[in-house]
Amino acid sequence: MFSETVKSKLKRFDVYRKLPHDLTEPTLSGAFVSIIACAFMTLLFLTELAEYLKVNTNTEMFVDINRGGEKLVININLTFPKYPCGLLSLDAQDIMGSHVVDVGGAMKKIRLSPEGKNIQEEDMFKGDHNEGNVQEVKKQIESREGCQLLGHILVNKVPGNFHVSSHAFHNQLHMIIGNDNSKLDFSHIVHHLSFGDNKDIEFIKNHFAEGVLSPLDDLKRIRPDSVRDPLSYEYYIKVVPTTYQTLAGAEYFVHQFTANTNEFSAQGMPAVFFRYDLSPVTVKFTQNQESFFHFVVQVCAIVGGVFTVAGLIDNLLHTSISRILRKRDAGKLG
Template sequence: MDSIMSKLRNLDAYPKINEDFYSRTLSGGVITLASSVVMLLLFFSELRLYLHAVTETKLVVDTSRGETLRINFDVTFPALPCSILSLDAMDISGEQHLDVKHDIIKKRLDTHGNVIEARQDGIGAPKIEKPLQRHGGRLEHNETYCGSCYGAEASDDDCCNSCEEVREAYRKKGWALSDPDLIDQCKREGFLQSIKDEDGEGCNIYGFLEVNKVAGNFHFAPGKSFQQSGVHVHDLQVFQKESFNVSHRINRLAFGEYFPGVVNPLDGVQWTQVAPSGTYQYFIKVVPTVYTEVSGHTIQSNQFSVTEHFKSGEVGRLQSLPGVFFFYDLSPIKVTFTEEHNSFLHFLTNVCAIVGGVFAVSGILDSFIYHGQRAIKKKMEIGKFS
């Protein structure tokens, strides 16, 4: 039995140093304490990385079809009144949304940027008493009001009971409304006077658009838009102004939902118009993005890059439509972000590497200090006896 135990001891690949040869030093204790603190700090750092998800990024071809694109916006025009500001959207498929009013909120601003009034666009038209009927007479007692559309009726049953409805009927016909004072509804509502009263005001317009996921544009511009001989135009004569100041601040512009880490480059961008009139254009490249959280929840959104250009117009001629245009195009490449945890084996391997690395480095440092101290001590002893 003793011989077998002896043979097993001879097979030991890890021979042990006899405790009589151990030499414990003060420097070794300090290094041991310091290395233990370093190991603990690195361990907790690695533990934090293990508990928190990491994000993996991939690029894939976007094969999605038939989806829609949601555009969230919040833009302030300090020198353009809400009454003359309109929003249009159109895309290369031919779909158009002219003078968009749904899901849009406008805030009237004074010269100092304070809010005067906030209301949903298209709501709040003033009422008029004893207006002109379609047949030419005035509204009588117990008679149903049906105002004239001044030749813009689509059918015999159409009525235009407000200035806004007359303007809308003209827009659908592709006609420009040159003199609102000739329209009974506009005259009685004081349309021109209200525009003059709002002169010098600004407007904050915000909301969202739901458009086809194809290239297109949306723009903010003065006047009501309509199609005339296949050309997109705005009725600017009604405002009796030669120039429009389209200075603006983009408080927020996003294509889709928010996701962690998204950067919208136009948020907070401000531009001040120096020329009398002109068109400011943003050319946007939209990159479809999918963000998958560690829980499995997926966010379908977009990122974008942008370039800018200003096109000046001549006073009195308005060769280009004054306004702020956003032209967007879609990238064929989709970016996917996936949150995931590192594996436990990866965490364990890193912890072992930390312990081994710190132990090896501290051992080398301790050995260097120990042998250095012995060498210095030996030289000092030799110096005493020489």
């Protein structure tokens, strides 16, 4: 295929020149060094492979000025084991002055027996609060029914609060409970509370380890039996807009939050307040993975580096052993 002249010229570029087998000599020290070097290269290769397969997450923070005009989705799953559904209303108020009774969204009221079993479900935002319901509410109180709120609400993306109370019945409250304020027991369990699309939040919890998306889940606030006065509960929530970006480039916009709680004796009508404030800073978590070419470079560096160092060690051992044997043969070791 190539002429002898061309072959001869090509051979000049060979930097991996070969020695004849009869000019090489295997040694016992070289065998030990080779075994140790191969084991070390294998260990380093597996470590680098694990790092290549690992999905890392980068974090950055910036001021978000593009998502201010949207509605904020708040997912709610609360149980009031000692407060009937007929007496509950869910209201929202924000810093802009908007105060809405039975704020918009999709919310179910689930009537619960004293044992916690479902009795009936109804759409909370289609209920009609009037004096015709007073007798029904009295029956629910006498039966010691509880209530679960399950769904989501939409609020303006500005600081505000939403609260569970008996606001819709404030004119008939005395007719319903008389002078026994101890019946206004807002003991509750926060099964779930989050900000953002629930499906996105579940996906993020399964694929990301970063972020605090629902720190209040499974929190209980139960009024002690020794307390007869009605208690109000407040939650102070700091909401941080957060973006999650997967390896495939898909983005999910949700909100992390931290919360502090407080309870106090209610002077008037008790309630459970969730007061939230939004941070102007957005946190972004981005998944990334080491590139294949970087992995190849690292593997080459491992093989070349270990091979070179092992060769130097082998030469040093071989030279030292040869000198010791020569001195022994010459009787100079004493």
